[in-house]
Amino acid sequence: MRSLKREILASGLSALKGNGNIEPHTYEEVETIANDILEKVKCRPQFGIICGSGLGGLGDLVSNKEIIPYADIPGFPVSTVPGHAGKLIFGDLEGKKVVLMQGRAHLYEGYAVQRITLPVRVMKLMGVSVLIVTNAAGGINPEYSVGDIMIIKDHFNVPGFAAVNPLIGPNDERFGPRFPAASGAYDKEFRELAKQKAKELGYDAFVREGVYTCLGGPSYETVTECRFLRLVGVDSTGMSTIPEVLVARHCGMRVLGLSLITNKCIVEHDSKAFANHEEVLETARMRTNHLQALAAAIVKAIKI
Ligand SMILES: O=P(O)(O)O[C@@H]1C[C@H](O)[C@@H](CO)O1
Numbered sequence: 001m002r003s004l005k006r007e008i009l010a011s012g013l014s015a016l017k018g019n020g021n022i023e024p025h026t027y028e029e030v031e032t033i034a035n036d037i038l039e040k041v042k043c044r045p046q047f048g049i050i051c052g053s054g055l056g057g058l059g060d061l062v063s064n065k066e067i068i069p070y071a072d073i074p075g076f077p078v079s080t081v082p083g084h085a086g087k088l089i090f091g092d093l094e095g096k097k098v099v100l101m102q103g104r105a106h107l108y109e110g111y112a113v114q115r116i117t118l119p120v121r122v123m124k125l126m127g128v129s130v131l132i133v134t135n136a137a138g139g140i141n142p143e144y145s146v147g148d149i150m151i152i153k154d155h156f157n158v159p160g161f162a163a164v165n166p167l168i169g170p171n172d173e174r175f176g177p178r179f180p181a182a183s184g185a186y187d188k189e190f191r192e193l194a195k196q197k198a199k200e201l202g203y204d205a206f207v208r209e210g211v212y213t214c215l216g217g218p219s220y221e222t223v224t225e226c227r228f229l230r231l232v233g234v235d236s237t238g239m240s241t242i243p244e245v246l247v248a249r250h251c252g253m254r255v256l257g258l259s260l261i262t263n264k265c266i267v268e269h270d271s272k273a274f275a276n277h278e279e280v281l282e283t284a285r286m287r288t289n290h291l292q293a294l295a296a297a298i299v300k301a302i303k304i
């Protein structure tokens with residue numbers, strides 16, 4: 001095991017192997033990383049939470065914190081983007097044991113899709129059975145406003161059209177089946193619960209339910225791409241989440257996804273407005289308290 005750990009550390013990019021083929025981390029590699037982390041913390045998490053751009057403030061609600069920077073975890077992808085602190089926070093949230101990712105890595109940072117989803121498998125082998133994913137996204141649905149929170153009911157996997165899928169490669173049945181279903185990925189019971197909690201908190205006016213897509217980024221969408229996405233029934237667009245959800249579902253986790261609509265997508269040619277990351281982070285700052293309160297209420301109410 002020791003030499004395996006050295007290997008993961010030394011390669012840094014063990015998801016990219018040899019002749020350009022991309023291979024997932026082996027079960028043993030993931031197990032080594034998970035066990036190594038569990039040796040460092042007392043918490044035994046049941047809930048995993050991934051915080052999107054500017055949404056890491058959720059970590060402030062966690063008590064009895066134990067923190068490990070991603071950079072100290074062999075093989076973990078390190079976020080390079082503003083708004084992604086790059087810390088794994090263990091602790092208590094509303095009476096539940098959680099592990100919270102303050103920031104994530106994205107495809108556009110140059111990581112293999114298997115590598116950006118490694119943390120989800122590590123969570124699984126640490127005992128996590130429920131994953132809550134959040135992201136910042138552009139509003140495609142014309143009825144959406146900046147600051148809306150969208151409960152994800154389905155996704156449209158654009159990178160998957162070009163064979164960018166974290167489940168590509170040899171399949172280890174200990175994680176899950178070769179051909180997992182992707183319909184029903186966003187747990188119906190959790191979605192209902194999220195709607196109920198939004199109502200109780202008085203958030204009805206800005207909580208929606210819709211379909212998320214991700215593109216590879218880092219460029220934001222063109223006008224034609226936005227119009228196309230609307231035609232196929234997409235409500236919000238981002239650059240993350242879907243690979244994580246596919247891996248989570250593959251290994252049997254239940255998933256809830258929340259998108260914060262940080263900007264309106266540009267659908268008019270020659271518009272003077274342009275998507276930009278500053279606006280994304282500004283909206284995240286404006287809505288962070290609401291998103292935190294909603295996520296905390298949901299965690300409190302979920303029974304495992
Ligand atoms: O990590 P998420 O998906 O929340 O971040 C989105 C996508 C890009 O990383 C960034 C663009 O502004 O926000």
Ligand SMILES: Nc1nc2[nH]cnc2c(=O)[nH]1
Pocket residue numbers: 136137138139215217219220221237238239262263264265275280
């Ligand atoms: N792809 C994409 N990602 C985003 N993240 C935040 N806003 C956007 C957006 O408009 N498009």
